[in-house]
Amino acid sequence: MAERQQDILARRGHLGPYPMEALKRVDKPTIKITDNVQRPDEREHGFARVMRGEFGPVPQKEMARFVPKYPLGASFAKMTMPMASSVDGEVAPVKAPIPEDPATLSQHIKQLGYFLRADIVGICELPRYAVYSHDIQGNExxxxxxxxxxxxxxxDYExxxxxxxxxxxxxxxxxxGYSNTALISCIMADYIRKLGYPARAHHAASYQVLVVPLLLLAGIGEMSRAGIVLNPFLGTRFKAAVVTTDLPLEPDKPVDFGLQEFCRLCLKCSTECHARAIPESDKVMHNGYETWHFDAEQCAKYRVSNPHGSACGRCIKVCPFNKAEGWTHDLVRWMIKNTPFLDSFIVKMDDVWGYGKADKRHKWWFDLENVDGVLKVPDESAD
Ligand code: B12
Ligand code: SF4
Ligand code: SF4
Structure with a gap:
């Protein structure tokens, strides 16, 4: 019985919708990370500072309504935020009779993630610097x-x-992204605890970890000029949740698909960000690692106070990696990796072909705003 279980997925190379196994794996991420990265305090991030009024009274007032002012946003928030209570729980006192080898368990957990409808699942060790020193309530x-x-x-590309x-x-x-990853991470963590190993989910309603460095270490993508991780198939158009655990697992390696050079030449997210939050300048060292350091205050203020919409993800929309699957785009991805001298040309052609513009043929939603409990057609002259 144990022998058959050991064979589960043992020889499967490809899992999930994207050919992640085709990416070049490297021993270290493509940015410099020193041994001196400090653990941040969750109370210091942009949203916490908006809530304390550090960025002015308007964002502070808008914070509570910037997602639920749109009716679908309100429904998402209503269903997602209660999942804060499902992140942790009791661990079964007796371990399940399953193989203990990390390779088999990693394949199993990844396939579980895909069964639960994740787009990509990756694994890394949890470094101390990716764990907040204090949570948003000030608890250690x-x-x-x-x-x-x-x-x-x-x-969603469409x-x-x-x-x-x-x-x-x-x-x-x-x-x-938030609600689906919250559900998947809570189910996965609960399942791991039922197998007899500790596990905690971390999602939009309750984090103890920083997600970006974990995405980088687990080989989901490279650090981008936008200050977050970019995957070659999805661009930055995704959200992620994390399950931390003591289940024995085999870490993935970081990836290199030529993004550092491409982002150095491409400034689209920076030029198109209405808050001017993404730098045009080169990478700097920040808290012991190399990054294009973006302006969290400007981004947070814009997203929360945006009078013409609910939040913002324009840097995701305009990025040349925000593309559908298909051979032409596969070819461009291949060129970015193998012919970096053509990077500037690719960026130029992205504009010429009209990528990054809203194509109204794909608009399926109604523009609506909740004003004092009543849904109205938004006032486009508002500023
Ligand atoms: C608060 C927050 C924001 C705030 C404030 C951010 C801030 N710096 O204060 C604001 C409003 C700006 C924001 C905006 C967005 N966010 Co945000 N945000 C977060 C959140 C909840 C906390 C991050 C945090 O604590 N930052 C405070 C300190 C640590 O900031 P920092 O020192 O500048 O570090 C940043 C990076 O350098 C990196 N980082 C931190 N430590 C280390 C260590 C190493 C070694 C490395 C390499 C990187 C790294 O992570 C931090 C991200 O803010 C995370 C979820 C999470 N728990 O990680 C999501 C998260 C970072 N956001 C995300 C996204 C997608 C966005 C938006 C695109 C919104 C959207 N439409 O989806 C924009 C993009 C802004 C941008 N260009 O970066 C994703 C990123 C996924 C990815 N592709 O990497 C996350 C992970 C949410 C998620 N669950 O998926 N966000
Ligand atoms: S989310 Fe909007 S405001 Fe923030 S960096 Fe991206 S484009 Fe700029
Ligand atoms: S828009 Fe260009 S510079 Fe910005 S993250 Fe995408 S590829 Fe990099």
Whole structure:
């Protein structure tokens, strides 16, 4: 019996919708990370500072309504935020009779993620610097799990085609990623605990970890000029949740598909961001790692106070990696990796072919705003 279980997925190379196994794997991420990265405090991030009024009274007032002011956003928030209570629980006292070898368990957990409709699942060890020192309520975070499973869900290409990136559907695009990853991560963590191993889910309603470095280490993508991780098949058009655990797992390696050079030449997210939050300048060292350091205050203020929509993801929309699957786009991805001298040409052609513009043929949602409990057609002259 145990022998048959050992064979599960043992020889399967490809799992999930995207050919992640085709990417070049490297021992270290393509940005410099020193041994001196400090653990951040969750109370210091942009949204926490908006809530405390540090960025002014308007964002502070708008914070509570910037997603639910759009009716679909309200529905997403209503269903997603209660999942904060499902992130952790009791671990079964007796371990299940399953193989203990990390390779088999990793294949099993990844396939579970795909069964639950994740778009990409990756695994890395959990470094201390990716664990918040304190949570948003000021409680010290004590999390010593060994491994992290990252679960990625697309914000939807079709919807992004019809959107400007910062219109009324934007907050709901975030939340299709947030709610689906929240559900997947809570089910996965609960299942691992039932197998007899500790596990905690981390999603939009309750984090103890920083997701970006875990996406990088688990080989989901490279750090981009936008300050977040970019995957070659999805661009930055995704949200992710994490399950931290002591289940024995085999870490994936980081990837290199030529993004550092491409982002150095491509400035589209920076030019198109209405808040001017993404730098045009080169990478800098920040908290012990190399990054294009973006302006969290400007982004947070814009997303929360946007009078012409709900939130913003325009940097995702305009990125040349925000493309559908298909051989032409596969060819461009191949060129970015293998012919970096053509990167500037590719960026130029992206504009010429009209990518990054809203194609109204794909718009399926109604523009609506909840004003004092009544849904209205938004006032486009508002500023
Ligand atoms: C608060 C928050 C914001 C706030 C404020 C961010 C801030 N810096 O204060 C604002 C409003 C700006 C924001 C905006 C967006 N966000 Co946001 N945000 C978060 C959140 C909840 C917390 C991040 C945090 O604590 N930052 C405070 C400190 C740590 O910031 P920092 O020192 O500048 O570090 C940043 C990076 O350098 C990196 N990082 C931190 N430590 C380390 C260590 C190493 C070694 C490395 C390489 C990187 C790294 O992570 C931080 C991200 O803000 C995370 C979820 C999470 N728990 O990680 C999502 C998250 C980072 N956001 C995400 C996304 C997608 C967005 C948006 C595109 C919105 C959208 N439409 O989807 C924009 C993009 C903005 C941008 N270009 O970066 C995704 C990113 C996924 C990805 N592709 O990598 C996350 C992971 C949410 C998720 N669950 O998927 N966000
Ligand atoms: S989410 Fe919007 S405001 Fe923030 S960096 Fe991206 S484009 Fe700029
Ligand atoms: S828009 Fe260009 S610079 Fe920005 S993340 Fe995408 S590829 Fe990099």
């Amino acid at each position: 975070v004590n999390l010593d799990h060994k491994n992290a499973i990252v679960i990625v869900v697309d914000q 919807t992004m085609l019809g959107s400007t990136g910062d219109d009324w559907i934007s907050g709901s695009q975030s939340f299709i």
